[in-house]
Amino acid sequence: MQIELIQTFIDLCETRSFNRTAERLSVTQSTVSGRVRALEGSLGHRLFTRSRAGTELTTGGLRFAPHARALLHAWTEARHAVGDSGGVLTMRIGIQSDLVTLHFSELIGDFRAALPGTAFLFEADYSAQMCSDLMTGAEDLAILFSPRYHPDLHFETVGEITYLMVSTETDRLSDVRQETYIMPHYSYAMPQLHAALHPRLATASLSIGQNTAMVLLLRSLGGTAYVHRPSAEELIRAGTCRAVADAAPIQQPVFAGLHVRNRHRSAHRRMLQIVRGRFGPSGAAPARRRGA
The missing domain is CATH 1.10.10.10 (Winged helix-like DNA-binding domain superfamily/Winged helix DNA-binding domain)
Known part of the structure; x- marks a missing residue:
C-alpha cells in the first residue's frame, strides 16, 4: 500500500x-x-x-x-x-521556540548523560506542528505550550514559565497606551488569559507570537508588552524598560508530549523525568495525565 x-x-x-x-x-x-x-x-x-x-x-x-x-x-x-547510521538510535526532540533559552543546554547535557550512545536531534518549533510530528512519529518527545489532545498522544504538565509586563513608557498599568501596546500571543490560550486580565488592551493592533521578536521590537520601537521573566529582568537591568509593577504576571504551563506507543518505553520515561526536573518548581514535578 x-x-x-x-x-x-x-x-x-x-x-x-x-x-x-x-x-x-x-x-x-x-x-x-x-x-x-x-x-x-x-x-x-x-x-x-x-x-x-x-x-x-x-x-x-x-x-x-x-x-x-x-x-x-x-x-x-x-x-x-x-536511516540511523551505525546502529545509533536517534531521538528527535521538539521544543517550543520560547523555551530554547531556558534550560536548553542543561536538557541536552541531561539527555546525553542519561542515554549515552544515543544521537539527539533538537528542533525549535510551534505546538501545532510538534503535535502533528508526534502523531506521525517524526518526533519522539515534544516540550510545548499548547497540547493538541488526541487518543494517540499523551501529555503531562511539567511546569510553567512566567511572563511579566514591561514598558519603555511607564511603570503604571493605568498609563499603558493601547496604541503602543503589543499583545502577547505565545500560545493559543494566552489571548484569552490576557483578555480576562486586561480587557482595555485586548484590541491592540499589533500581536507577536515569539518572545525573542517581542524583545527586539521593544528595543527598536518601544512600547509595552509581556515578555518572559528572564527577558524582562534583562531589559530592566539595561535601562531599556521599566516593570509595570501593578500588572499581574501571566503564567504559561509547559507540557511534555509523546505518542502513547512510546509512553512506557524506558528511554522516553527517562527523558520525561528529566524534563519534569528541569521545568518543575522544585525538582521533579508530579506527572498529570491529560486526556483527549
Whole structure:
C-alpha cells in the first residue's frame, strides 16, 4: 500500500475538506480524490461521504482511522530506523521556540548523560506542528505550550514559565497606551488569559507570537508588552524598560508530549523525568495525565 494514501486519508480526517487537504499536501483536489478512491478500492469499503454539508467519515472510515494512524506512525519509525547510521538510535526532540533559552543546554547535557550512545536531534518549533510530528512519529518527545489532545498522544504538565509586563513608557498599568501596546500571543490560550486580565488592551493592533521578536521590537520601537521573566529582568537591568509593577504576571504551563506507543518505553520515561526536573518548581514535578 502506498503510504501517501494513508497520509491523505489522515489529513482528510482532520480537515473534512478535499480542497483544504489538497492545499496542505500541495497537490490538486483531483489527486486527493484519486488517492481516496484508490484506498477505498484496496479496502473494499467507502471511507467518506460528501455532501453540501461537508465531508464526513463513514462507519468504515471511523473504524479504519486508528489503524491508519498506527500504520503511518510505524512507517515513520521504520524509515528512521533504516536511516540511523551505525546502529545509533536517534531521538528527535521538539521544543517550543520560547523555551530554547531556558534550560536548553542543561536538557541536552541531561539527555546525553542519561542515554549515552544515543544521537539527539533538537528542533525549535510551534505546538501545532510538534503535535502533528508526534502523531506521525517524526518526533519522539515534544516540550510545548499548547497540547493538541488526541487518543494517540499523551501529555503531562511539567511546569510553567512566567511572563511579566514591561514598558519603555511607564511603570503604571493605568498609563499603558493601547496604541503602543503589543499583545502577547505565545500560545493559543494566552489571548484569552490576557483578555480576562486586561480587557482595555485586548484590541491592540499589533500581536507577536515569539518572545525573542517581542524583545527586539521593544528595543527598536518601544512600547509595552509581556515578555518572559528572564527577558524582562534583562531589559530592566539595561535601562531599556521599566516593570509595570501593578500588572499581574501571566503564567504559561509547559507540557511534555509523546505518542502513547512510546509512553512506557524506558528511554522516553527517562527523558520525561528529566524534563519534569528541569521545568518543575522544585525538582521533579508530579506527572498529570491529560486526556483527549
